[in-house]
Amino acid sequence: MSRGWRVGLGVLVVLALLASVGVYALGRLRGIGPLAGPERCVAEVDGHRVTLSPEQAGNAALITALSVQRGMPARAATIALATAYQESGMLNIEHGDRDSVGLFQQRPSQGWGTVEQILDPVYATNRFYDALAKVSGYREMEITVAAQTVQRSAHPEAYAKHEADARVLASALTGNSPEAFWCSLADDEAEDVLELDEAGLVPRAAAVREEIDALFGVPLGGFEPRGVSTGHMRGSAHYEGRAIDAFVRPVNAENRKLGWAIAHYLVAQADRLAIETVIFDDRIWKAGRDEWRDYRVPSSSRGDRAILEHRDHVHVDTAR
Numbered sequence: 001m002s003r004g005w006r007v008g009l010g011v012l013v014v015l016a017l018l019a020s021v022g023v024y025a026l027g028r029l030r031g032i033g034p035l036a037g038p039e040r041c042v043a044e045v046d047g048h049r050v051t052l053s054p055e056q057a058g059n060a061a062l063i064t065a066l067s068v069q070r071g072m073p074a075r076a077a078t079i080a081l082a083t084a085y086q087e088s089g090m091l092n093i094e095h096g097d098r099d100s101v102g103l104f105q106q107r108p109s110q111g112w113g114t115v116e117q118i119l120d121p122v123y124a125t126n127r128f129y130d131a132l133a134k135v136s137g138y139r140e141m142e143i144t145v146a147a148q149t150v151q152r153s154a155h156p157e158a159y160a161k162h163e164a165d166a167r168v169l170a171s172a173l174t175g176n177s178p179e180a181f182w183c184s185l186a187d188d189e190a191e192d193v194l195e196l197d198e199a200g201l202v203p204r205a206a207a208v209r210e211e212i213d214a215l216f217g218v219p220l221g222g223f224e225p226r227g228v229s230t231g232h233m234r235g236s237a238h239y240e241g242r243a244i245d246a247f248v249r250p251v252n253a254e255n256r257k258l259g260w261a262i263a264h265y266l267v268a269q270a271d272r273l274a275i276e277t278v279i280f281d282d283r284i285w286k287a288g289r290d291e292w293r294d295y296r297v298p299s300s301s302r303g304d305r306a307i308l309e310h311r312d313h314v315h316v317d318t319a320r
Contacts, residue, residue, distance in 0.1 A: 080132070173265065
């Protein structure tokens with residue numbers, strides 16, 4: 001090979017490497033797509049896959065959880081998710097066109113609330129749903145039409161490009177599609193404070209308990225003042241005050257859907273809340289893995305199979 005060819009080949013290799021780095025960096029910056037980095041969340045339904053950053057996933061899960069809390073149909077969540085995709089990229093941003101801010105780029109000057117209020121994702125999402133609920137026939141409307149009726153955007157056609165992704169996220173995060181949402185996350189660092197609170201939980205678990213209670217309002221257990229000492233398998237995180245059980249009894253189709261909504265929500269918030277493990281419906285997810293896997297009940301366990309296989313409750317534990 002001549003010297004000229006060797007130099008030319010070397011230049012091409014360098015350019016290819018620089019291009020790869022640039023594409024990877026862009027993927028990390030946007031937080032979406034197949035190059036979203038090692039920490040990512042995925043929803044997949046009927047072969048259609050959506051990839052998000054942990055921050056985007058947390059916002060998508062909150063938007064959906066609030067629709068479940070309000071008793072709204074999955075269609076409402078789809079409309080809200082498509083809107084948030086278009087308006088903010090599913091990020092709670094502090095800037096936008098004119099005075100627009102937040103997940104839905106709502107404007108204080110148009111009566112949506114103060115900047116501080118709109119930057120609260122719970123407030124902003126509830127305001128969106130308040131407006132959507134007043135739209136007659138939104139359940140049957142085209143998603144773009146329903147979104148535009150609420151948002152009054154200058155580019156209403158733009159919502160359509162996010163419809164397919166929003167449908168997948170809504171189906172998974174409302175629990176209509178079991179084990180269809182998961183995240184791949186790095187191991188969290190150890191918590192400095194491991195003292196139990198009045199309920200018998202470490203601070204991280206206490207934060208998870210408060211969030212589940214506020215959003216889903218289901219009975220919670222697996223903890224008690226001064227901590228639990230019996231009733232769980234050997235080595236259970238319950239004994240360290242790191243675990244909570246969210247009960248969805250009796251075991252039936254409706255409660256199974258609710259259980260998966262809770263389980264997927266917890267996985268979506270795992271990065272923020274330092275959640276390590278979620279178990280439900282004889283399936284288990286761990287932060288260091290990707291998809292849900294079979295949950296194996298220890299052969300020595302005795303008792304009600306619905307309880308042992310976590311079919312009547314969602315188990316969640318936080319990292320140490």
